[in-house]
Amino acid sequence: MRLATWNVNSLRMRLDHLTDWVQAQQVDVVAVQETKLTDDKFPVAELDSVGYASAFSGQKTYNGVALLTRRSTVGEPANVTVGNPLFDDEQKRLISADVGGLRVTCAYFPNGQEVGSEKYDYKLAWIDALVQWLDSLRDGPPRVLLGDYNIAPDSRDVHDPAQWDGKVLCSEPERERFTRLLQTGFVDAFRLFDQAEKSFSWWDYRMLGFRRNAGLRIDHALVDSRIAGQVRACRIDREPRALEKPSDHAPVVVDIDA
């Protein structure tokens, strides 16, 4: 089974990129972040016409998440949960479903804006609640957490570690939260394999970020430790980032024998 995560930065702007890509890559499950659409505007019919069923939770302007499943291989998302039952949140950042024997969660972690800000505190509290909830699901079906974590876990994941040292996305409390997620029984699928140095998943639109490869690895696929041995590959696909009018994020793909 091939799963992927992609922050599309507006599904309205990126629908063609997304449908082209999932078909070309034969993706079975894709977790989408920053749809920026209310549910009545979600392109159910367009996705259905290319063979994908969808579960989604959105709002106007900001946030918004979705899980798309390839009908011919994995069917429809089942037992869909919107949000975190342990955390009241008006922001639409989390959706989970059973797909192909896995409990798949799509997450759009808060950005945090600046260390010490109100938004940063919200980010840490949001992650703490996510850790608590996912920990409670350890005995259920194997979990997969796909999303834009807005955390670069390691200096390897940062184009210029000195410049980013201690800044939001790279601060110690955020990295500690990432470690806590791993400690609830996950592996970082990307780091199970040899990867090129300076592998990133996001590049600033400004200052020729992509051309200079001035990026961060903040989009991740965490896979339940119980099935770590079934992970066959994990890679970042930079190609969609080079298209006209791209998202600022590239998709991350993970292949699991399941």
Add this chain to the structure above:
DNA sequence: ATGGCTGCTTTGAGCAGA
């Protein structure tokens, strides 16, 4: 040091992203 793109919005300057 600043802002540099992009998408969005009670359509137009300001917010937010990362």
